[in-house]
Amino acid sequence: SQTIHQWPATLVQPVGSPLSLECTVEGTSNPNLYWYRQAAGRGLQLLFYSVGIGQISSEVPQNLSASRPQDRQFILSSKKLLLSDSGFYLCAWSPLLAGGKDTQYFGPGTRLTVL
Amino acid sequence: AQKITQTQPGMFVQEKEAVTLDCTYDTSDPSYGLFWYKQPSSGEMIFLIYQGSYDQQNATEGRYSLNFQKARKSANLVISASQLGDSAMYFCAMREGQRGNYQLIWGAGTKLIIKP
Numbered sequence: 001s002q003t004i005h006q007w008p009a010t011l012v013q014p015v016g017s018p019l020s021l022e023c024t025v026e027g028t029s030n031p032n033l034y035w036y037r038q039a040a041g042r043g044l045q046l047l048f049y050s051v052g053i054g055q056i057s058s059e060v061p062q063n064l065s066a067s068r069p070q071d072r073q074f075i076l077s078s079k080k081l082l083l084s085d086s087g088f089y090l091c092a093w094s095p096l097l098a099g100g101k102d103t104q105y106f107g108p109g110t111r112l113t114v115l
Numbered sequence: 116a117q118k119i120t121q122t123q124p125g126m127f128v129q130e131k132e133a134v135t136l137d138c139t140y141d142t143s144d145p146s147y148g149l150f151w152y153k154q155p156s157s158g159e160m161i162f163l164i165y166q167g168s169y170d171q172q173n174a175t176e177g178r179y180s181l182n183f184q185k186a187r188k189s190a191n192l193v194i195s196a197s198q199l200g201d202s203a204m205y206f207c208a209m210r211e212g213q214r215g216n217y218q219l220i221w222g223a224g225t226k227l228i229i230k231p
Contacts, residue, residue, distance in 0.1 A: 032217060043206060043221035046159070051217075059218070090169055094217075102210065103150065104219065106160035 002027035006091050006107040013114055019064075019078040023091030026072065031093040032081050034104060035066055038088040050074060060064040086114045118142065118207055119222035127228050134194040136225050138207035139189060147211045149190040150219065151181065154204040163205075166190055202229045 003026045013019060025031050032051050036044040046059045048066035056066050063082060067075045074091060088111050092104040120139045128134045140149065151163040166174045166181045174181040182191040194201055207222040 021124075034217070043223055044208075045221070046218055049217045057217075090158075090160060092160070102148075102217070103162055103165055105162055107150075108156040109160075111158070 002093070002105065004091060004093055004105060004107040006089075006110050008110060009108065010111045011113070013052070013112065015083055015114055016080050019076070019081050019112070021076040021089055021091075021112075022084050023076075023107055024072055025093045028072070028093070028095060030071060031095060032102070033068060034078050034092040034094070035074065036090045036092065036106075038055040038090060038109075040087075044090065046055050048076070067070075067092075081114045086112055088112075119207055121205075121207055121222035121225050123225045124223070125226040125228070127230055128197050130199060130231050131196055134197050134227065135182070136192040136194075136205050136207075136227065138192065138222060139188055140191045140207075140209050142209065142211050144211045149181070149183070150208045150210070151157060151179070151190075151192045152206045152208065153201075154206065154224070156203070158202055159167070160206070164192065166225050190224045197227050197229050199231060202227060 005024050005090045024094050035047040037047055048058055050056050050068045064078050088109050091107040092110045094102045094104045108110050118141050122137050146169045149166045151164055153161045163223050164174050164176045164179045164181050166183045178195045180193045204224045204226050206224045208219045210219050
């Protein structure tokens with residue numbers, strides 16, 4: 001079966017510090033990968049998605065970036081965090097299935113607080 | 116205009132009763148998919164059920180079923196025989212168009228609390 005891991009689970013960082021959140025998927029190959037952010041009490045905002053190694057699409061302009069150095073690894077980074085970067089970050093994957101269902105499956109999330 | 120509308124910000128339901136969570140959507144694309152996710156207090160987003168726009172029958176997954184009324188653009192989630200563990204946020208989401216469109220459009224969510 002497939003599993004998705006995220007770390008760290010929680011993070012408190014000062015404004016202006018760098019960020020690196022990691023997501024890995026097990027039990028599948030060539031997954032589509034996604035980074036979402038969820039503000040408190042809100043729905044999800046898609047930040048990045050990737051359909052393959054080195055292929056990153058950005059949905060929202062911001063000071064965040066994403067990389068996919070390996071097939072099942074997705075990294076979210078920032079050089080300098082802003083207060084507005086606080087939130088709950090979720091990584092998700094979807095399989096390359098025929099039929100268009102493309103259900104997205106989520107990791108446990110990282111709660112980031114920028115002070 | 117909102118593409119996904121969940122009109123119930125919060126609901127209280129007695130344990131063992133059935134629950135209906137509302138979701139209406141807006142799209143002009145004939146091909147789309149509708150998803151329901153559960154988010155407990157731990158934060159993880161758990162996939163519950165999927166309905167494709169061309170599916171002839173309403174989707175069911177165990178205690179979850181989707182009341183899909185295409186003409187009304189409604190995709191309500193029904194939970195039968197609610198349990199205390201069903202207390203969580205529930206999100207409705209939609210993907211428009213064919214494969215290759217990875218954007219899920221999310222509703223604001225409904226907070227469901229099951230009372231013992």
